[in-house]
Amino acid sequence: MTTTVWTRDDLRLEVEQELRELLARSESAAESYGPEFARLWALASNHVGRGKLVRPLLLLETYDALRAASAPSPIRSETVRIAAAIEVLHYSFLLHDDVIDGDLFRRGRLNLIGELGEASPCVSRPGDGRHWAQTGGILAGDLMLSCAHQLFARADLPVEQRIRLLDLLEHTVFETTAGEFVDVGLSDGLIGPDLATVLAMTGRKTATYSFELPLRAAAILAGASLELEQRLREAGWYLGLAYQLQDDLLSTFGDAEVHGKDAFSDLREGKQTAIVCFARLCGEWSGIETELSEAAYSIAAAQSVRRRLRACGAEAFVQNLVSDQMTAFRNLLANESEIIPDGVQRVLLALQARLDGRAS
Amino acid sequence: MTTTVWTRDDLRLEVEQELRELLARSESAAESYGPEFARLWALASNHVGRGKLVRPLLLLETYDALRAASAPSPIRSETVRIAAAIEVLHYSFLLHDDVIDGDLFRRGRLNLIGELGEASPCVSRPGDGRHWAQTGGILAGDLMLSCAHQLFARADLPVEQRIRLLDLLEHTVFETTAGEFVDVGLSDGLIGPDLATVLAMTGRKTATYSFELPLRAAAILAGASLELEQRLREAGWYLGLAYQLQDDLLSTFGDAEVHGKDAFSDLREGKQTAIVCFARLCGEWSGIETELSEAAYSIAAAQSVRRRLRACGAEAFVQNLVSDQMTAFRNLLANESEIIPDGVQRVLLALQARLDGRAS
Numbered sequence: 001m002t003t004t005v006w007t008r009d010d011l012r013l014e015v016e017q018e019l020r021e022l023l024a025r026s027e028s029a030a031e032s033y034g035p036e037f038a039r040l041w042a043l044a045s046n047h048v049g050r051g052k053l054v055r056p057l058l059l060l061e062t063y064d065a066l067r068a069a070s071a072p073s074p075i076r077s078e079t080v081r082i083a084a085a086i087e088v089l090h091y092s093f094l095l096h097d098d099v100i101d102g103d104l105f106r107r108g109r110l111n112l113i114g115e116l117g118e119a120s121p122c123v124s125r126p127g128d129g130r131h132w133a134q135t136g137g138i139l140a141g142d143l144m145l146s147c148a149h150q151l152f153a154r155a156d157l158p159v160e161q162r163i164r165l166l167d168l169l170e171h172t173v174f175e176t177t178a179g180e181f182v183d184v185g186l187s188d189g190l191i192g193p194d195l196a197t198v199l200a201m202t203g204r205k206t207a208t209y210s211f212e213l214p215l216r217a218a219a220i221l222a223g224a225s226l227e228l229e230q231r232l233r234e235a236g237w238y239l240g241l242a243y244q245l246q247d248d249l250l251s252t253f254g255d256a257e258v259h260g261k262d263a264f265s266d267l268r269e270g271k272q273t274a275i276v277c278f279a280r281l282c283g284e285w286s287g288i289e290t291e292l293s294e295a296a297y298s299i300a301a302a303q304s305v306r307r308r309l310r311a312c313g314a315e316a317f318v319q320n321l322v323s324d325q326m327t328a329f330r331n332l333l334a335n336e337s338e339i340i341p342d343g344v345q346r347v348l349l350a351l352q353a354r355l356d357g358r359a360s
Numbered sequence: 361m362t363t364t365v366w367t368r369d370d371l372r373l374e375v376e377q378e379l380r381e382l383l384a385r386s387e388s389a390a391e392s393y394g395p396e397f398a399r400l401w402a403l404a405s406n407h408v409g410r411g412k413l414v415r416p417l418l419l420l421e422t423y424d425a426l427r428a429a430s431a432p433s434p435i436r437s438e439t440v441r442i443a444a445a446i447e448v449l450h451y452s453f454l455l456h457d458d459v460i461d462g463d464l465f466r467r468g469r470l471n472l473i474g475e476l477g478e479a480s481p482c483v484s485r486p487g488d489g490r491h492w493a494q495t496g497g498i499l500a501g502d503l504m505l506s507c508a509h510q511l512f513a514r515a516d517l518p519v520e521q522r523i524r525l526l527d528l529l530e531h532t533v534f535e536t537t538a539g540e541f542v543d544v545g546l547s548d549g550l551i552g553p554d555l556a557t558v559l560a561m562t563g564r565k566t567a568t569y570s571f572e573l574p575l576r577a578a579a580i581l582a583g584a585s586l587e588l589e590q591r592l593r594e595a596g597w598y599l600g601l602a603y604q605l606q607d608d609l610l611s612t613f614g615d616a617e618v619h620g621k622d623a624f625s626d627l628r629e630g631k632q633t634a635i636v637c638f639a640r641l642c643g644e645w646s647g648i649e650t651e652l653s654e655a656a657y658s659i660a661a662a663q664s665v666r667r668r669l670r671a672c673g674a675e676a677f678v679q680n681l682v683s684d685q686m687t688a689f690r691n692l693l694a695n696e697s698e699i700i701p702d703g704v705q706r707v708l709l710a711l712q713a714r715l716d717g718r719a720s
Contacts, residue, residue, distance in 0.1 A: 026534065029531075029534055030534075030538070033535070033538035033539075033542070033564070034538075034542060034551075034557070036541065036542060036545050036550070036551055037538040037541050037542065040541060092502075096498055096499070096502065099498065100491075100494075100495050100498060129548070129550070131544070131548055132544060132545060132548045132550050134460075135460050135540075135541065135544045136541065138456055138459065138460060138498065139456070139537045139540060139541050141502075142452075142456065142501075142502075142505060142533070142537055143533070143534070143537055145502060145505055145506060146505060146509060146529075146530070146533045149506060149509035149510070149513065150509070150526060150529075150530055152513065153509065153512065153513030153526055154523070154526060163514070166510060166513055166514060169506075169510075170506070170510055171389075173502070173503070173506045174386065174389055174390075174393075174503070175393070177397075177499045177502055177503055178390070178393035178394075178397045179393075180495075180499060181396065181397050181400060181495065181496065181499050182393070182394060182396065182397065184491070184492060184495045185396050185492060188489070188491055188492045190396070190489070190492050191394075191396055197394070204393070
């Protein structure tokens with residue numbers, strides 16, 4: 001038996017092809033419901049593959065490391081499908097997130113909602129093109145959420161593995177939804193923004209589905225022990241929390257040209273990040289607060305808030321939080337080297353190295 | 361072996377208990393994410409059971425008729441669970457429908473979004489309580505959609521039956537979503553309102569999941585032939601289309617005190633029903649159109665539109681469409697009496713009789 005060594009680019013191609021095939025299966029059904037719905041499906045199919053595929057690649061690399069030999073096998077095919085399903089799930093969360101935040105851009109380009117809105121020239125009543133586009137965002141998100149569940153439900157695996165994957169999916173959807181609900185409650189001023197609440201939300205809305213889910217799914221698919229799955233969950237939490245805190249730093253202090261989001265969108269939306277939490281405890285808070293309320297309307301105010309947040313130490317505070325996660329992550333690897341195999345450690349360390357250098 | 365004869369009330373209690381149990385399983389998980397998310401879950405759990413349970417009862421009655429003896433059995437337990445799952449799916453559609461339409465009432469009482477909005481007194485910025493409530497509607501809909509899929513995915517059935525049920529669920533979600541998307545496109549003036557498009561949308565957004573789904577699921581669970589499943593699908597389409605056309609009639613001409621929806625909400629939202637489609641072809645249309653555009657702001661205008669729609673024959677036209685569906689349904693039963701067993705015919709005829717007399 002020859003074993004294949006898959007590069008990241010090979011894995012990416014594998015996931016892209018799987019995504020294309022599974023979305024193409026519903027294309028003719030979509031067309032039977034008229035040109036508008038066919039277009040919605042085509043847009044969703046097109047946008048879902050635009051990401052960096054971080055989550056499916058993490059799943060496949062971890063699975064291959066656990067199976068040591070990465071020769072094609074029936075279970076590996078199922079693993080590629082679950083990897084694709086996780087990308088579809090991710091996209092369903094992004095879509096509803098964009099609807100909730102009223103965002104029209106993603107990765108520096110129009111998102112699905114933005115494209116739907118642009119292509120609605122014959123609007124009969126003012127504002128209705130926007131409503132139609134938001135509706136498309138909600139419904140496309142539903143289709144993607146349903147699709148992800150269908151892929152998990154159909155996994156051709158022994159029943160015990162299938163149920164473990166379904167339990168993991170259930171937990172993930174629950175926790176991610178809770179994180180998003182608290183995030184919006186904090187932004188809208190309905191939940192008090194203490195640091196513990198903000199940090200729990202920060203992890204739940206991202207770490208759970210972006211890091212824990214692919215790592216734990218890889219463990220389940222590779223037939224690993226519950227103990228290893230639990231360690232991977234912890235590793236995923238540390239890296240995922242670090243990732244989201246970096247995201248907050250980039251959104252506030254980074255270069256919009258590079259990270260591709262709306263400049264200052266977090267500040268404009270009143271997002272309660274760990275950055276703002278820290279600033280609230282500073283002597284300069286009242287001035288920052290006044291400018292924050294103007295940041296929705298004025299770029300100058302947003303730029304000034306940014307300077308003040310840096311000056312009061314909020315940026316350094318959150319950079320330290322990121323370092324804390326990275327340290328906890330490295331300690332976990334060092335202490336659990338008997339449980340976490342070398343190959344998986346290498347995958348995790350390479351992931352950490354990519355996070356350390358990220359600017360987008 | 362004794363066989364039990366279940367009354368509709370028995371079946372209702374069975375479904376209610378199943379719903380309570382399955383939603384209670386996630387209660388403590390919800391509480392671990394803080395009081396706000398616990399409240400969201402509690403509200404969703406409370407509201408999901410408020411309906412008339414038309415869909416689960418139709419599934420169970422049809423299943424019991426097909427199995428002739430309705431003694432408890434492992435497959436019957438799975439059937440009760442799928443019946444509950446269909447109610448959860450229904451509720452997920454209602455939630456996103458209400459978000460899309462901006463509705464705060466359902467069955468004459470505040471819906472989940474309305475209740476969330478009422479309970480947000482400490483809003484820091486104007487309008488944010490509404491945004492938080494809409495967010496809750498989107499996320500609770502996601503949780504319910506996910507829950508329905510989980511229940512289908514975990515059905516403890518032979519693989520062929522489980523896959524048939526998953527195919528049915530996939531088709532249903534796709535078609536219902538397409539119906540809703542076209543419905544909103546018609547209302548927002550982005551899709552031309554010809555009668556064929558409006559009738560297809562009318563069936564897809566309701567008949568598919570409310571009638572075809574429970575009937576076909578019953579056939580699959582009872583191990584019936586594909587031929588019978590197909591006939592039940594047709595029967596479901598006729599009754600479902602009749603039901604939605606009746607709904608349109610009630611929303612426009614019925615007594616809001618009795619049917620429990622916002623009075624004139626269809627007219628205010630510019631819904632493109634078969635009623636409006638017919639009126640568009642009448643000589644009186646330009647007068648009706650002017651008043652329709654005012655119906656969003658004036659009850660007097662809405663009442664006048666109602667009188668004019670009646671006078672131009674639109675009400676009678678749609679009543680005839682309902683009769684056409686009922687005739688097609690009775691012909692189907694008569695022509696397919698060899699395929700559709702007597703017991704199932706009785707269930708379907710009783711359902712038709714309830715539709716004939718409905719005022720809400």
